[in-house]
Amino acid sequence: xxxxxxxxxxxxxxxxxxxxxxxxxxxxxxxxxxxxxxxxxxxxxxxxxxxxxxxxxxxxxxxxxxxxxxxxxxxxxxxxxxxxxxxxxxxxxxxxxxxxxxxxxxxxxxxxxxxxxxxxxxxxxxxxxxxxxxxxxxxxxxxxxxxxxxxxxxxxxxxxxxxxxxxxxxxxxxxxxxxxxxxxxxxxxxxxxxxxxxxxxxxxxxxxxxxxxxxxxxxxxxxxxxxxxxxxxxxxxxxxxxxxxxxxxxxxxxxxxxxxxxxxxxxxxxxxxxxxxxxxxxxxxxxxxxxxxxxxxxxxxxxxxxxxxxx
Amino acid sequence: xxxxxxxxxxxxxxxxxxxxxxxxxxxxxxxxxxxxxxxxxxxxxxxxxxxxxxxxxxxxxxxxxxxxxxxxxxxxxxxxxxxxxxxxxxxxxxxxxxxxxxxxxxxxxxxxxxxxxxxxxxxxxxxxxxxxxxxxxxxxxxxxxxxxxxxxxxxxxxxxxxxxxxxxxxxxxxxxxxxxxxxxxxxxxxxxxxxxxxxxxxxxxxxxxxxxxxxxxxxxxxxxxxxxxxxxxxxxxxxxxxxxxxxxxxxxxxxxxxxxxxx
Ligand SMILES: Nc1ncnc2c1ncn2[C@@H]1O[C@H](COP(=O)(O)OP(=O)(O)OP(=O)(O)O)[C@@H](O)[C@H]1O
Ligand SMILES: [Mg+2]
Numbered sequence: 001x002x003x004x005x006x007x008x009x010x011x012x013x014x015x016x017x018x019x020x021x022x023x024x025x026x027x028x029x030x031x032x033x034x035x036x037x038x039x040x041x042x043x044x045x046x047x048x049x050x051x052x053x054x055x056x057x058x059x060x061x062x063x064x065x066x067x068x069x070x071x072x073x074x075x076x077x078x079x080x081x082x083x084x085x086x087x088x089x090x091x092x093x094x095x096x097x098x099x100x101x102x103x104x105x106x107x108x109x110x111x112x113x114x115x116x117x118x119x120x121x122x123x124x125x126x127x128x129x130x131x132x133x134x135x136x137x138x139x140x141x142x143x144x145x146x147x148x149x150x151x152x153x154x155x156x157x158x159x160x161x162x163x164x165x166x167x168x169x170x171x172x173x174x175x176x177x178x179x180x181x182x183x184x185x186x187x188x189x190x191x192x193x194x195x196x197x198x199x200x201x202x203x204x205x206x207x208x209x210x211x212x213x214x215x216x217x218x219x220x221x222x223x224x225x226x227x228x229x230x231x232x233x234x235x236x237x238x239x240x241x242x243x244x245x246x247x248x249x250x251x252x253x254x255x256x257x258x259x260x261x262x263x264x265x266x267x268x269x270x271x272x273x274x275x276x277x278x279x280x281x282x283x284x285x286x287x288x289x290x291x292x293x294x295x296x297x298x299x300x301x302x303x304x305x306x307x308x309x310x311x
Numbered sequence: 312x313x314x315x316x317x318x319x320x321x322x323x324x325x326x327x328x329x330x331x332x333x334x335x336x337x338x339x340x341x342x343x344x345x346x347x348x349x350x351x352x353x354x355x356x357x358x359x360x361x362x363x364x365x366x367x368x369x370x371x372x373x374x375x376x377x378x379x380x381x382x383x384x385x386x387x388x389x390x391x392x393x394x395x396x397x398x399x400x401x402x403x404x405x406x407x408x409x410x411x412x413x414x415x416x417x418x419x420x421x422x423x424x425x426x427x428x429x430x431x432x433x434x435x436x437x438x439x440x441x442x443x444x445x446x447x448x449x450x451x452x453x454x455x456x457x458x459x460x461x462x463x464x465x466x467x468x469x470x471x472x473x474x475x476x477x478x479x480x481x482x483x484x485x486x487x488x489x490x491x492x493x494x495x496x497x498x499x500x501x502x503x504x505x506x507x508x509x510x511x512x513x514x515x516x517x518x519x520x521x522x523x524x525x526x527x528x529x530x531x532x533x534x535x536x537x538x539x540x541x542x543x544x545x546x547x548x549x550x551x552x553x554x555x556x557x558x559x560x561x562x563x564x565x566x567x568x569x570x571x572x573x574x
Contacts (some may be wrong), residue, residue, distance in 0.1 A: 180419075180426055180444060187409045187420045194407035197369065198483065199395025199424035 011273035020151045025272050026265055031158040033264020034165045038220035039241040040256035042213040048189040048251050049209040055116040058238020059123035065221030065230045069138050070131035078140050089214030097207045138225035161223045243291035249301030263287045319347030322523050328377035330363055337363040339547045350517055351525045352538035359544040361527045362404055365493045369394040369401050396424050400489035402480045404496050410469035414479050417468055421486025422447040454482050474505040494526040510537055
C-alpha cells in the first residue's frame, strides 16, 4: 500500500500542489529534449540516405564544438569561426565519402557501422590532439538572462536554443520537400537502385547528407557546448540519442524531434517526482527503460515505417 | 508493325558479352545490335538471361567479357548514372519506384539528368533553379497527361495498384527524354485492357519521339504485335535474331520453348 502510494499517488499530488514548479520542470525537459533531437536528427539524415548507422554522430558534435572553440581561442571572430567550422564539417563529409563510404560501397550495413565506430575514435582523437582535451568555455554571445513569465522562471538561452532548433528543422523540411536536391535525397533514401537508374549520383548525395549532418552536429555542439562547456562528455550525448531513435523511428525526421522531446521531458519528470522512490539518478537510465518498452510493443517507433516481414 | 517508320543506324551494339554469378553462367558470348528508332523484343524462357542483359546495358552488372558500343563509343562496361546521362532510361521487372513519394515526385526524379543548375542553386531554391524547376514541372505534366494518370498525381505510389505503378515507372523513364528505353516486362501481371493501354503508350512513344525501345516480354502475342525485330535468349546464349515471323517459325526457338513453362 505504501509502495502504491509512493509510485502512483504521491508524485501526482506533488505535481498538482506546485504547478509552476511542474511547468519549470517540463520546460527544462523540453530544452534538454531539443538537444537530444538535434543529435538524433543527424543520425536520421544519414541513416535515411545511406542506410548507415552513424555511431560517430556524437563525435561529430564534439569535433564541431572543439573546432569552433579552437578557432575562437585563436582570436578568430565568432562569425568567421562559425563559417570556418561549417567549412571544416563539409570538408569532413568529402573525406568520409572518399575514404570510407566509397571503398565500402555495397558492403553489409554492419561493416559500415563498424567503420563509423572507427570514425568515432578518430574524430575524438584528432579533435583533442588538434585543440586540446581540457574543458573549454564556449561563448558565442547567446544572451543568458533569466526572467519570469507568470511566475515561471525562464532563461533566454534556453528559448534561443529552442528557436534555433525550430528554424533548423523548418529549413530542413523545406529543403527536403521543395527542392530538386531534396527530392533526389528522398529518392536515394527510398531505393538506391532506382535512384542510380534515373542518374542520381550516389556519391554526391552522400557528401551532401554528411555535410548536412555535420552542420546539424555543429548546431548541437554550439548549444550543448555553450550550456555545459565543450568536453569529452559531449560525444556521450550520442548514447542518449539511441533511445530517442528507438522512440521516433530511425527514418523519421519528425520522429527524431518528438522522440527527443518525450525523452527530455520524461526523464526530468521521472527524476524529480519518482527519483526519491528509486533513490535518485533515474535521469541516467530512464530513457533506456522507455526505449526497451517501445522495443517490446512498437519496434518501428512512433513514426518509423512499419516493419512488414516479406514472405 | 511499323514498317513505315524508318529504322536508322546502329545505336547500341553488345558484343561477346559473358556474365556469371558464382557458378551460374547468366550470359555467354551474346552479340546483337539495337538500331535507332526500332522496337526490339528480347524473349526467352525463365532464367534465360534477359534481365541480366538489360542490367549489363545500363551498367548495373559489369560483364566478365565483351564490349558495349553505345552512340559510337566502345566500353567494357557501363556505369548506371553515366548510362542515364547518355540517354538510357529503364523500368524494372520488379517495379523500382520511390514508394513513399508521389507520382509527380517520382516522375520529377526522372528529370534529374536534365537539371543543369548546380546543386548549390538547387539547395537554395533560388532564381534560375526555381525557373528551371517550373520548366521541368511542365514537361512532367505533359507526360502525366500522355499516360492518363492525372488523377493519381499526388498519390504516394506505394498505394497504387500494380498496373498503375508500372505506368508511373514508364513515366519516370520517359521524363528523361531517353534515346534508348529499356523495358523489363512492362506488361507482366496486367489484365488485357491494361496490356492494350501499355502497348499503345509504347508504340506512341516510339512513333512520336522516335525513341528506340528494347523490351523484354513473355506474352508472345504482344511481342509479335509491337516488335520490329526479336532476339531470343536461352540458357544465356542467343539462339535467334530476326523478324517476329522468322523467329516464330525458327526450330531452335520452338525447341527452347517446348516443355519449358513460361508465364
Ligand atoms: N544478382 C544475381 N545474383 C545471382 N544470380 C543472378 C543474379 N541475377 C541473375 N542471376 C541468375 O542469372 C540467370 C539469368 O537470370 P535473369 O534474371 O537474367 O533471367 P531472365 O531471363 O530475366 O528470367 P525471367 O524471365 O525469370 O525474368 C538466372 O539463373 C539467375 O538466377
Ligand atoms: Mg527477368
